[in-house]
Amino acid sequence: MITSLAASKAYAATQKGLGIGDAGMSLSDSKAPTQGGFGDILKSAMTDAVKASKTAEHTMAAQVAGKAELVDVVTAISAAETSLETVMAVRDQVISAYQEIMRMPI
Numbered sequence: 001m002i003t004s005l006a007a008s009k010a011y012a013a014t015q016k017g018l019g020i021g022d023a024g025m026s027l028s029d030s031k032a033p034t035q036g037g038f039g040d041i042l043k044s045a046m047t048d049a050v051k052a053s054k055t056a057e058h059t060m061a062a063q064v065a066g067k068a069e070l071v072d073v074v075t076a077i078s079a080a081e082t083s084l085e086t087v088m089a090v091r092d093q094v095i096s097a098y099q100e101i102m103r104m105p106i
Helices: 006-019 038-064 070-103
Strands: none
Touching: 038 070
């Protein structure tokens, strides 16, 4: 289950990746990104989740071969799990929003 802290960290990382929400900037100073959008955010989240999973797999293989510490394996698996939970939480919210839109009377 994703915690509120993990969700807020993912949100902050997304904002930082888009270059918005920097400290010291007011709303009037911030500019909307000229390119990208929701699809790019989803693509980035999926890419990060896949990258974290591959890193965890490589770290597990290195530990089995005796080239990595168990702490590194646990850390990599935890990072992969967190990124996957974030993607699943976003997916659930998108599905919920779609269902809500479909229930609206026309």
